[in-house]
Amino acid sequence: MEQHLEVDIETIITKGLNNYNIVDVRSESEFLHDHIPGAVNIPLLNDEERKIVGTLYKQKGPKTARLKGVDIISPKLPDFIKAVSSHNTKKKTVVYCWRGGLRSEASANFLKLAGVGKIFKLRGGYKQFRKHINEFFDDFPDSLKIITLYGPTGCAKTEILEKVSSEIPIINLERYACHKGSVFGEIGERYYPDVTQKNFETNIWHILYKNNFKGHFITEGESKRIGKVSIPERLYSRIKNGISVLMKAPLEFRIEYTIETYNPDNYIDNIKTSLKKIKRFLGGTKAAHLEQLLDKKDFETFTEILLKEYYDPLYNKSIPSCPDHEICYNSLDEAVEKVRVLYEKITSV
Template structure:
């Protein structure tokens, strides 16, 4: 027989695999991190059943749903059996309703033990909301600040490779945080999925004394950093990362342009959003330079007239920071920051 468990117990199980029985559309918006999507109904089928429910009633909707799902059941059981070889099963749907109940009963008939999440995905979201509303983060946040092009993201990635506890907010949000921040990266996740990813990271850092993060505003693209995380960033240790202008220009060209015409076109289009800040004449000039292949000149003008004005970080060492690091040599900067982190732990 299956066992109903609450979200706290489910998250504490070792070697367990969540199986999300909701539709692909629901799964894409957000799911429990690490969950495998095994939908009873695809998006179109779910829409059909929902329409029948609204227009004809619950019995007719269940009958239609059964007709859609029944041919899928043998394959569904086989997939769950394959997962069961290596993991305990935790099945869930939207609110612990008919979808997970029916699969749990099917597994009972087949003699396959599984856990069923009480309250479904909604219980998980309540858990996440409670966490971010009530948690008091005990770690010291070490925030890497600096102007665009100083290599902060590269340093963060190198520190993560060295097993330092890094919360890569731009990576999780799939956005670099400026008007050009989405270029080459595709769509951002949902706000809920970002919060889920941050939650998992923070839980994994529970035994760590510090968390390294790149300095950000509260908003990254169209997403927002949870308030408790942002407060910890504001109260954290501040590391200033700086580089000469020529180095920053090269990094900006490497990060955004890549020599690809698709990237160049995206930059061209994004420049139009700067008319309010830079003026129409300046934007037209930048677009002309871009079309002429003057990437370094465009990058330097953007750094001096847009990025540096917007972020207002010092160009070199300045009092008020806990550490100032020249990142012209990224590896040397990483070593210097690591030495500082060691003192904090």
């Protein structure tokens, strides 16, 4: 069959991701691992089918594997075509697989035969998109300015970011990592198992892309590693050297907010498991006392001890000695308003 029209990832990104119907024909696990933002997953072969074909390829060669692929795909073609057609609006439809090879070529052929319309293949497939992301973080644009919020655990920095996000560009690293940035950070995070380094970076790139890769973004001062992912080196350096803002809230506020955030009554066993990871820092006696407090459901005392005797000394090492700005507050609303005012002040200069 004739070769299909192709489009490269740079063209799609330049013209706007939202201006295309992007169809990812890879398997569901490949899509979950990472994908082009806005793409819909309509697998030509699902995980199990891909495994069968891959095994045949290794054991009996490409011809046998391809014939098996045709056997598997043929009964599914009507549903596949119908699914793609349901997304086929006036926008151009682009299909892609891992390298822009057999799966996307076959998909485009089937769709053309069904009269779906003009179908484009993504040249180089997902691999070219990933190359674009790597190059972006290797050469992080100077047009992006960072305002970094610092402050001890319980200052509600992440929620403050979310509260201002409708008006101010933010980078919510903890949301993309599905992790609260502490030893207890994955507790209650439903999507933590699905996070990969690649989709973490793609989500960061996408929020910057939607803001044209320029302007002042507010983020939170984090360790380089958050849960199981790491902040890209150039971005991490920009965060560390950004405009620093120290957030200061009373201990009572921090205790209450931490309890609300972690909801310990539902995760006592998980908290005990995480507590073991820092037992050597706390000492056996203190760790045992904290477990007793959990059993008694004395979450206030438990949280106060952890904040004062573990987290605060640890966090004080990472807070700038002379921050550019300080914000003191007694409530979340007050903090949000003061961050808004400070942002306007910084960006109006």
